[in-house]
Amino acid sequence: MALLLTGMLYTQDTVSGWKVIETHFAFLALPFVFGKIFPVDGAEEKKILRALLIGIAAGSLLYSGKGAYDCIQLGYFSENVFYESASLLDFAPTYVACFMVTGLTIALYQLSAEKRFIPPILALALIIILFPWLLVTMNQSAFIAFLFILSFFLFQFVAEASKRKRNAMLAAAVLLVSMFGARHYMELRPDLYVTDSGERFALWNAAVLANTDVFAGVGTGDYTQVLTDYYKTIHEQKFAAKEYNAHNQYINTWLGIGLAGLLTFLTMLILPLYFSAKCQYKLGVLLLFPFAVYACSEVFLGRYQGLVMWTFLNQLVMNKSLFELGQKSIRVNSAWVRYEGQNKV
Secondary structure, three states: OHHHHHHHHHOOOHHHHHHHHHHOOHHHHHHHHHHHHOOOOHHHHHHHHHHHHHHHHHHHHHHHHHHHHHHHHHOOOOHHHHHHHHHHHOOOHHHHHHHHHHHHHHHHHHHHOOOOOOOHHHHHHHHHHHHHHHHOOOOHHHHHHHHHHHHHHHHHHHHOOOHHHHHHHHHHHHHHHHHHHHHHHHHOOOOOOOOOHHHHHHHHHHHHHHOOOOOOOOOOOOHHHHHHHHHHHOOOHHHHHHOOOOOOHHHHHHHHHHHHHHHHHHHHHHHHHHHHHHOOOHHHHHHHHHHHHHOOOOOHHHOHHHHHHHHHHHHHHHHHHHHHHHHHHHHHHHHHHHHHHHHHO
């Protein structure tokens, strides 16, 4: 947040700059909320994740129900239906897919977890509800992110076979086959499958070339106008008319607030993953890793839905990891005290 405010010092479009500041207010609000409930132990984590699952399931049912109804009314499937249905939640389908990946990850993890907070049958029901609609909303980054998630549950069973892990592995295998089958079918139907990889590369290249200050960036509120002006100079009228952003969070952050902003974002992305891995909090890694993939093709910090979701999960995982590391340190110290006491005796 401090870097965004610093970027306001040299931005020309202060109105857009303050809108960016407003959008990023969650960076301050959510850490404050989690600070009030710290430490996030196992019981608190279960309450939070249960509430998150209920919200994702309710939103997904509303979204998918509206989409299915509209398809029935039209008499055929149309991708545009889901863009219109997403407006019910003020979401783009990209963010709907992001939420569904999160819900599916938690549900799959519950199938293999020793300490569950939802019954396996309910976890399976959530998977059945969420997965079909993930197929019709996910882009390439969501596809790749979920592919990594499913791979984890497959290899987990190979590394440590058990009944619980077998159930998660079987569910992941079915989802993996279904995902590739659905993607292959859509590739055969140009009306259903539209790839924008070439467009994304053009946007990334334009954003890199448009940056006039590689160290400080162009300013918190100026990156949209700078990009739009650059699109016009290279005769990309479609990009200019729609005022496309960089469609890459790493590049977009660097364009707006420079190298310091990019390094800060990378630190915020990597640090919770590091602490999760250190205390072997597997669910934490699974929840946050997809955002590193999303950042390659989306500017998820540019919208409330993506920013709040990432900041929420970031704070949850960070707090839970620090709690687990603290407990581990206490156990080590207690064991050392007992060892010293035995030696003295």
